[in-house]
Amino acid sequence: MTVRFDAVMLSYDEPLADRLHARLQRLLGVKVKRLHGVQGMRRAYRLAAEVVDAEQFLLADGDFVLATEFALSGVEPLKDGVSMRVWRARNPLNGLIYGYGGLKLIRRSALRDLGDAVDVLAALPGRCEFTADIAGTTRINQSPYHAWKAGFRECAMLARGSEYGMDDTEATERIAAWTAGGEGEFAAFAVAGAREGVAFAHEAARVPVLFDKLNDPGWLAARFTAAYGDQAVAG
Numbered sequence: 001m002t003v004r005f006d007a008v009m010l011s012y013d014e015p016l017a018d019r020l021h022a023r024l025q026r027l028l029g030v031k032v033k034r035l036h037g038v039q040g041m042r043r044a045y046r047l048a049a050e051v052v053d054a055e056q057f058l059l060a061d062g063d064f065v066l067a068t069e070f071a072l073s074g075v076e077p078l079k080d081g082v083s084m085r086v087w088r089a090r091n092p093l094n095g096l097i098y099g100y101g102g103l104k105l106i107r108r109s110a111l112r113d114l115g116d117a118v119d120v121l122a123a124l125p126g127r128c129e130f131t132a133d134i135a136g137t138t139r140i141n142q143s144p145y146h147a148w149k150a151g152f153r154e155c156a157m158l159a160r161g162s163e164y165g166m167d168d169t170e171a172t173e174r175i176a177a178w179t180a181g182g183e184g185e186f187a188a189f190a191v192a193g194a195r196e197g198v199a200f201a202h203e204a205a206r207v208p209v210l211f212d213k214l215n216d217p218g219w220l221a222a223r224f225t226a227a228y229g230d231q232a233v234a235g
Contacts, residue, residue: 101138
């Protein structure tokens with residue numbers, strides 16, 4: 001029996017989101033629904049659960065570039081007790097390949113019961129399954145601001161302590177890769193953001209409520225423009 005999956009792209013302000021949505025739809029061969037510009041990550045994820053018609057659906061971010069070799073026909077449904085599967089994604093700037101920015105298969109019912117976590121999907125009920133397969137590339141460097149934001153948020157969360165249970169050694173290695181340097185367009189902004197994210201995590205450790213700012217797009221944009229200027233937001 002063929003299992004039917006829905007597909008959704010969640011985008012906010014990514015310059016290439018329209019093109020990546022069209023690519024995703026073309027390569028998957030199905031209609032990909034779209035939620036764009038929703039304020040609040042937790043709210044956006046919960047709304048995604050309301051626009052799909054199937055219990056299990058594919059979820060992609062607005063900066064995800066699906067690999068041409070990824071085949072929807074090869075996707076197996078989630079087993080009982082598993083709320084989400086994450087495929088790995090390539091980081092084009094520092095060469096890391098892990099779940100950050102990767103494609104997800106997720107249960108609608110799990111999103112409706114989403115708990116609280118800074119890394120929002122870490123609060124899903126049930127188990128998360130991480131596959132070794134690579135589904136594509138996370139195109140974080142669509143502008144100086146988006147590259148900076150990616151480095152800032154990810155390294156702040158890694159320095160805080162992974163809510164997915166990643167051990168400290170692995171988190172430290174990933175922080176080192178993000179902060180050491182990179183190649184490609186706007187790589188320097190990603191590195192700067194990563195280093196600032198680590199510093200922010202140390203600051204917020206004394207005032208934990210500050211970690212909520214990582215999911216506040218207005219706060220992130222204001223912090224970036226205060227340091228780098230408005231002209232760098234769109235590239």
